[in-house]
Amino acid sequence: MIVAVDVYYEENKAKSVGVIFQSWEDSKPLEIITSYTENPPEYEPGFFYKRELPCIRELLKGTDINQIHTIVVDGYVYLNDEKKPGLGHYVYTDFAGEIPVIGVAKSAFHDNEAFVQKVYRGNSSKPLYITSVGMELAVAAKHIRSMYGAYRFPHLLKLLDQQTKETRL
Template sequence: MIIAVDVFYGENRAKSVGVLFERWEDSKPLDVIASYTDSPHEYEPGLFYKRELPCIQELMKLTDISQIDTIVVDGYVYLNKEKKPGLGHYVYTNYAGKIPVIGVAKTAFRDNEAEAVVRTIYRGISTKPLYITAVGMELEVAAAQIRNMYGEYRFPYLLKLLDQQTKETQP
Protein backbone atom coordinates (compact mmCIF):
# COMPACT_ATOMS: atom_id res chain seq x y z
CA MET A 1 0.00 0.00 0.00
CA ILE A 2 1.12 3.56 -0.71
CA ILE A 3 0.37 6.59 1.44
CA ALA A 4 0.70 10.21 0.36
CA VAL A 5 0.87 12.63 3.29
CA ASP A 6 0.57 16.37 3.78
CA VAL A 7 0.11 18.81 6.66
CA PHE A 8 -1.79 22.09 6.80
CA TYR A 9 -1.27 24.60 9.61
CA GLY A 10 -3.86 26.75 11.34
CA GLU A 11 -3.10 29.25 14.05
CA ASN A 12 -2.48 26.73 16.88
CA ARG A 13 -3.27 23.42 15.26
CA ALA A 14 -2.08 21.28 12.37
CA LYS A 15 -4.18 18.93 10.26
CA SER A 16 -2.37 15.95 8.76
CA VAL A 17 -3.96 13.92 6.00
CA GLY A 18 -3.00 10.66 4.36
CA VAL A 19 -4.40 9.26 1.14
CA LEU A 20 -3.93 5.49 0.95
CA PHE A 21 -3.92 3.65 -2.37
CA GLU A 22 -2.86 0.28 -3.70
CA ARG A 23 -1.32 1.01 -7.10
CA TRP A 24 0.25 4.08 -8.67
CA GLU A 25 -2.38 4.08 -11.43
CA ASP A 26 -5.36 4.01 -9.00
CA SER A 27 -8.06 6.60 -9.66
CA LYS A 28 -9.62 6.32 -6.19
CA PRO A 29 -8.09 6.09 -2.74
CA LEU A 30 -8.59 3.07 -0.51
CA ASP A 31 -9.00 5.46 2.39
CA VAL A 32 -8.37 9.01 3.50
CA ILE A 33 -7.20 9.46 7.09
CA ALA A 34 -6.67 12.59 9.16
CA SER A 35 -5.19 13.57 12.50
CA TYR A 36 -4.76 16.83 14.36
CA THR A 37 -1.79 18.11 16.32
CA ASP A 38 -2.28 20.90 18.83
CA SER A 39 0.47 23.51 19.19
CA PRO A 40 2.76 22.24 16.42
CA HIS A 41 6.42 23.18 16.52
CA GLU A 42 7.12 26.69 15.23
CA TYR A 43 8.63 26.94 11.77
CA GLU A 44 12.41 27.34 11.77
CA PRO A 45 14.06 28.26 8.46
CA GLY A 46 16.05 25.28 7.20
CA LEU A 47 14.50 22.98 9.81
CA PHE A 48 11.03 22.47 8.35
CA TYR A 49 11.10 18.78 9.28
CA LYS A 50 10.96 19.68 12.99
CA ARG A 51 7.51 21.10 12.39
CA GLU A 52 6.19 18.56 9.91
CA LEU A 53 7.64 15.21 11.08
CA PRO A 54 5.77 15.03 14.44
CA CYS A 55 2.49 15.65 12.61
CA ILE A 56 3.24 12.90 10.10
CA GLN A 57 4.21 10.54 12.94
CA GLU A 58 0.81 11.10 14.57
CA LEU A 59 -0.97 10.47 11.29
CA MET A 60 0.95 7.26 10.64
CA LYS A 61 -0.28 5.86 13.98
CA LEU A 62 -3.65 5.49 12.23
CA THR A 63 -2.17 3.00 9.73
CA ASP A 64 -0.76 -0.49 9.88
CA ILE A 65 2.77 0.63 9.09
CA SER A 66 3.75 -2.92 8.14
CA GLN A 67 1.39 -2.62 5.15
CA ILE A 68 2.94 0.60 3.80
CA ASP A 69 5.29 0.07 0.83
CA THR A 70 6.00 3.72 -0.02
CA ILE A 71 5.41 7.13 1.55
CA VAL A 72 4.94 10.19 -0.68
CA VAL A 73 5.60 13.58 0.92
CA ASP A 74 4.85 17.08 -0.27
CA GLY A 75 8.37 18.42 -0.48
CA TYR A 76 11.91 17.18 -0.93
CA VAL A 77 13.92 14.19 0.26
CA TYR A 78 17.18 16.07 -0.34
CA LEU A 79 17.66 19.83 -0.35
CA ASN A 80 20.81 20.11 -2.46
CA LYS A 81 23.32 18.15 -4.51
CA GLU A 82 25.28 17.31 -1.36
CA LYS A 83 22.15 15.47 -0.15
CA LYS A 84 21.34 17.75 2.74
CA PRO A 85 18.35 15.97 4.32
CA GLY A 86 14.90 17.34 3.67
CA LEU A 87 11.57 16.28 5.15
CA GLY A 88 11.42 13.07 3.09
CA HIS A 89 14.80 11.90 4.35
CA TYR A 90 13.73 12.46 7.96
CA VAL A 91 10.54 10.48 7.34
CA TYR A 92 12.66 7.69 5.84
CA THR A 93 15.05 7.53 8.80
CA ASN A 94 12.13 7.76 11.25
CA TYR A 95 10.96 4.39 9.89
CA ALA A 96 14.49 2.93 10.08
CA GLY A 97 15.01 3.15 6.33
CA LYS A 98 12.51 0.34 5.75
CA ILE A 99 9.93 2.31 3.74
CA PRO A 100 10.98 4.16 0.58
CA VAL A 101 10.01 7.84 0.46
CA ILE A 102 9.30 9.94 -2.62
CA GLY A 103 9.27 13.72 -2.43
CA VAL A 104 7.03 15.59 -4.86
CA ALA A 105 7.56 19.35 -4.99
CA LYS A 106 5.92 22.05 -7.09
CA THR A 107 8.81 24.49 -6.91
CA ALA A 108 12.44 24.09 -7.93
CA PHE A 109 15.50 23.78 -5.74
CA ARG A 110 17.38 26.95 -5.02
CA ASP A 111 20.48 24.92 -5.94
CA ASN A 112 20.62 24.92 -9.75
CA GLU A 113 23.14 22.06 -9.75
CA ALA A 114 20.88 19.59 -7.91
CA GLU A 115 20.03 17.43 -10.91
CA ALA A 116 21.96 14.54 -9.35
CA VAL A 117 19.26 14.21 -6.68
CA VAL A 118 16.14 15.52 -8.44
CA ARG A 119 14.19 14.53 -11.53
CA THR A 120 11.95 16.96 -13.32
CA ILE A 121 8.81 15.44 -14.79
CA TYR A 122 6.03 16.87 -16.91
CA ARG A 123 2.49 15.56 -16.87
CA GLY A 124 -0.43 16.30 -19.13
CA ILE A 125 -0.08 19.41 -21.24
CA SER A 126 1.48 21.44 -18.45
CA THR A 127 4.71 23.29 -19.15
CA LYS A 128 5.37 23.50 -15.40
CA PRO A 129 7.26 20.53 -14.00
CA LEU A 130 7.07 18.56 -10.77
CA TYR A 131 10.33 17.95 -8.93
CA ILE A 132 10.87 14.40 -7.70
CA THR A 133 13.38 13.21 -5.11
CA ALA A 134 13.60 9.80 -3.47
CA VAL A 135 15.33 7.63 -0.90
CA GLY A 136 15.07 3.87 -0.58
CA MET A 137 14.37 3.46 -4.30
CA GLU A 138 16.00 4.51 -7.53
CA LEU A 139 15.24 8.10 -8.47
CA GLU A 140 14.25 7.09 -12.01
CA VAL A 141 11.75 4.57 -10.63
CA ALA A 142 10.28 7.17 -8.29
CA ALA A 143 9.90 9.68 -11.13
CA ALA A 144 8.22 7.05 -13.31
CA GLN A 145 5.79 6.14 -10.51
CA ILE A 146 4.67 9.75 -10.09
CA ARG A 147 4.54 10.29 -13.87
CA ASN A 148 2.27 7.23 -14.19
CA MET A 149 -0.19 8.26 -11.49
CA TYR A 150 -3.80 8.69 -12.55
CA GLY A 151 -4.89 12.07 -13.89
CA GLU A 152 -4.41 14.17 -16.95
CA TYR A 153 -3.02 17.27 -15.28
CA ARG A 154 0.33 18.34 -13.89
CA PHE A 155 -0.56 17.23 -10.40
CA PRO A 156 -1.76 13.60 -10.14
CA TYR A 157 -5.39 13.22 -9.10
CA LEU A 158 -4.73 11.52 -5.74
CA LEU A 159 -2.15 14.15 -4.78
CA LYS A 160 -4.63 16.89 -5.70
CA LEU A 161 -7.25 15.12 -3.57
CA LEU A 162 -4.73 15.02 -0.71
CA ASP A 163 -4.13 18.75 -1.03
CA GLN A 164 -7.89 19.45 -1.04
CA GLN A 165 -8.55 17.20 1.96
CA THR A 166 -5.70 18.75 3.93
CA LYS A 167 -7.10 22.26 3.47
CA GLU A 168 -10.76 21.27 3.95
CA THR A 169 -12.16 22.07 7.41
CA GLN A 170 -9.07 23.93 8.45
CA PRO A 171 -7.52 23.16 11.85
Protein backbone atom coordinates in the same frame (compact mmCIF):
# COMPACT_ATOMS: atom_id res chain seq x y z
CA MET B 1 -0.15 0.12 -0.10
CA ILE B 2 1.06 3.63 -0.79
CA VAL B 3 0.34 6.63 1.42
CA ALA B 4 0.69 10.25 0.34
CA VAL B 5 0.86 12.67 3.27
CA ASP B 6 0.56 16.41 3.82
CA VAL B 7 0.09 18.81 6.73
CA TYR B 8 -1.80 22.10 6.92
CA TYR B 9 -1.25 24.65 9.69
CA GLU B 10 -3.59 27.24 11.12
CA GLU B 11 -2.75 29.26 14.22
CA ASN B 12 -1.82 26.70 16.92
CA LYS B 13 -3.18 23.59 15.21
CA ALA B 14 -2.09 21.22 12.45
CA LYS B 15 -4.23 18.97 10.31
CA SER B 16 -2.43 15.97 8.80
CA VAL B 17 -3.99 13.95 6.00
CA GLY B 18 -2.98 10.72 4.35
CA VAL B 19 -4.41 9.35 1.12
CA ILE B 20 -3.91 5.60 1.00
CA PHE B 21 -4.03 3.76 -2.33
CA GLN B 22 -3.01 0.38 -3.69
CA SER B 23 -1.55 1.11 -7.10
CA TRP B 24 0.11 4.11 -8.74
CA GLU B 25 -2.60 4.14 -11.42
CA ASP B 26 -5.53 4.19 -8.94
CA SER B 27 -8.16 6.87 -9.52
CA LYS B 28 -9.69 6.56 -6.04
CA PRO B 29 -8.13 6.16 -2.61
CA LEU B 30 -8.70 3.08 -0.48
CA GLU B 31 -8.93 5.35 2.54
CA ILE B 32 -8.30 8.90 3.69
CA ILE B 33 -6.93 9.28 7.21
CA THR B 34 -6.72 12.46 9.27
CA SER B 35 -5.11 13.49 12.52
CA TYR B 36 -4.90 16.78 14.41
CA THR B 37 -2.02 18.13 16.43
CA GLU B 38 -2.46 20.88 19.00
CA ASN B 39 0.41 23.34 19.32
CA PRO B 40 2.72 21.85 16.68
CA PRO B 41 6.37 22.92 16.85
CA GLU B 42 7.07 26.39 15.49
CA TYR B 43 8.60 26.69 12.05
CA GLU B 44 12.37 27.14 12.12
CA PRO B 45 13.91 28.37 8.85
CA GLY B 46 16.01 25.56 7.41
CA PHE B 47 14.45 22.98 9.73
CA PHE B 48 10.98 22.49 8.23
CA TYR B 49 11.08 18.79 9.10
CA LYS B 50 11.06 19.57 12.83
CA ARG B 51 7.55 20.96 12.42
CA GLU B 52 6.19 18.49 9.89
CA LEU B 53 7.68 15.15 11.01
CA PRO B 54 5.87 14.87 14.38
CA CYS B 55 2.54 15.48 12.62
CA ILE B 56 3.27 12.84 9.96
CA ARG B 57 4.42 10.38 12.63
CA GLU B 58 1.14 10.90 14.52
CA LEU B 59 -0.91 10.52 11.32
CA LEU B 60 0.75 7.23 10.37
CA LYS B 61 -0.11 5.73 13.76
CA GLY B 62 -3.57 5.41 12.20
CA THR B 63 -2.31 2.91 9.61
CA ASP B 64 -0.97 -0.60 9.61
CA ILE B 65 2.52 0.65 8.78
CA ASN B 66 3.60 -2.89 7.87
CA GLN B 67 1.24 -2.70 4.88
CA ILE B 68 2.76 0.54 3.55
CA HIS B 69 5.44 0.04 0.89
CA THR B 70 5.94 3.69 -0.14
CA ILE B 71 5.37 7.10 1.44
CA VAL B 72 4.92 10.19 -0.76
CA VAL B 73 5.61 13.59 0.81
CA ASP B 74 4.87 17.09 -0.40
CA GLY B 75 8.42 18.41 -0.67
CA TYR B 76 11.95 17.19 -1.12
CA VAL B 77 13.97 14.21 0.08
CA TYR B 78 17.23 16.09 -0.55
CA LEU B 79 17.51 19.88 -0.48
CA ASN B 80 20.71 20.35 -2.46
CA ASP B 81 23.38 18.68 -4.57
CA GLU B 82 25.30 17.74 -1.40
CA LYS B 83 22.32 15.64 -0.24
CA LYS B 84 21.30 17.91 2.61
CA PRO B 85 18.36 15.99 4.12
CA GLY B 86 14.88 17.35 3.51
CA LEU B 87 11.54 16.29 4.97
CA GLY B 88 11.40 13.08 2.91
CA HIS B 89 14.78 11.92 4.17
CA TYR B 90 13.73 12.50 7.78
CA VAL B 91 10.52 10.53 7.21
CA TYR B 92 12.62 7.71 5.74
CA THR B 93 15.00 7.59 8.70
CA ASP B 94 12.11 7.89 11.15
CA PHE B 95 10.86 4.55 9.84
CA ALA B 96 14.35 3.02 10.11
CA GLY B 97 14.96 3.23 6.39
CA GLU B 98 12.49 0.42 5.77
CA ILE B 99 9.89 2.33 3.72
CA PRO B 100 10.98 4.15 0.55
CA VAL B 101 9.98 7.82 0.36
CA ILE B 102 9.25 9.88 -2.74
CA GLY B 103 9.27 13.65 -2.54
CA VAL B 104 7.05 15.56 -4.96
CA ALA B 105 7.66 19.31 -5.10
CA LYS B 106 5.94 21.92 -7.23
CA SER B 107 8.84 24.35 -7.39
CA ALA B 108 12.58 24.16 -7.91
CA PHE B 109 14.98 24.53 -5.01
CA HIS B 110 18.25 26.46 -5.37
CA ASP B 111 21.37 24.30 -5.94
CA ASN B 112 19.31 21.13 -6.22
CA GLU B 113 19.66 19.30 -9.52
CA ALA B 114 21.90 16.27 -8.97
CA PHE B 115 19.29 14.18 -7.12
CA VAL B 116 16.12 15.58 -8.71
CA GLN B 117 14.24 14.36 -11.74
CA LYS B 118 11.77 16.63 -13.49
CA VAL B 119 8.49 15.00 -14.45
CA TYR B 120 6.19 16.63 -16.99
CA ARG B 121 2.58 15.51 -16.92
CA GLY B 122 -0.39 16.40 -19.06
CA ASN B 123 0.07 19.45 -21.24
CA SER B 124 1.93 21.38 -18.57
CA SER B 125 5.22 23.05 -19.43
CA LYS B 126 5.99 23.18 -15.69
CA PRO B 127 7.52 20.06 -14.18
CA LEU B 128 7.09 18.37 -10.83
CA TYR B 129 10.40 17.90 -9.02
CA ILE B 130 10.86 14.31 -7.85
CA THR B 131 13.36 13.10 -5.27
CA SER B 132 13.58 9.74 -3.53
CA VAL B 133 15.34 7.64 -0.93
CA GLY B 134 15.13 3.85 -0.61
CA MET B 135 14.09 3.67 -4.27
CA GLU B 136 15.93 4.55 -7.47
CA LEU B 137 15.10 8.07 -8.62
CA ALA B 138 14.15 6.90 -12.12
CA VAL B 139 11.68 4.40 -10.64
CA ALA B 140 10.19 7.06 -8.35
CA ALA B 141 9.76 9.44 -11.29
CA LYS B 142 8.13 6.68 -13.35
CA HIS B 143 5.65 6.02 -10.54
CA ILE B 144 4.64 9.69 -10.27
CA ARG B 145 4.42 9.98 -14.06
CA SER B 146 2.10 6.93 -14.16
CA MET B 147 -0.34 8.27 -11.56
CA TYR B 148 -3.94 8.77 -12.63
CA GLY B 149 -4.97 12.16 -13.98
CA ALA B 150 -4.52 14.24 -17.09
CA TYR B 151 -2.95 17.27 -15.44
CA ARG B 152 0.43 18.30 -14.06
CA PHE B 153 -0.52 17.30 -10.54
CA PRO B 154 -1.77 13.67 -10.21
CA HIS B 155 -5.41 13.28 -9.17
CA LEU B 156 -4.77 11.61 -5.80
CA LEU B 157 -2.16 14.22 -4.84
CA LYS B 158 -4.62 16.96 -5.77
CA LEU B 159 -7.25 15.21 -3.63
CA LEU B 160 -4.74 15.10 -0.76
CA ASP B 161 -4.10 18.83 -1.09
CA GLN B 162 -7.85 19.56 -1.10
CA GLN B 163 -8.53 17.31 1.90
CA THR B 164 -5.68 18.85 3.86
CA LYS B 165 -6.97 22.39 3.37
CA GLU B 166 -10.69 21.50 3.60
CA THR B 167 -12.60 22.43 6.73
CA ARG B 168 -11.00 24.91 9.04
CA LEU B 169 -9.20 23.49 12.05
